[in-house]
Amino acid sequence: MLDKFKALTKQLKKEFDVYRLVLRHSETPWISKCFLGLAVGYLLLPFDLIPDFLPVIGQLDDVVIIPVLLYLALLFIPKQLIQSCREQVEQMRQAN
Secondary structure, eight states: HHHHHHHHHHHHHHHHHHHHHHHHOTTOOHHHHHHHHHHHHHHHSSSSSSEEETTHHHHHHHHHHHHHHHHHHHHHHHHHHHHHHHHHHHHHHHHH
16 A cells, blocks of 8 residues: 555656646647646645535545646647656656
8 A cells, every 4th residue: 555655656746747847848838838837826725715624525626626727738738748748757767
């Protein structure tokens, strides 16, 4: 169980690095930059749109809103650009 958690954490860190590169890339469409920025901003906000003290729905907003924003952002980004950023992240990790 702990190994699966560590693997998931490692994958999330890698994806965050990929999205950071995509966000900074000059070929990324502005609409994708907006959606990615909203996803990161919402993740970092100290408060939620729906407070967590509300049973079930308070926790579900984080689980639903962030993936939807990421999905919308990735719809507009060319696949080869994402692949290029993934390769860059992989090369940086191997160099370290």
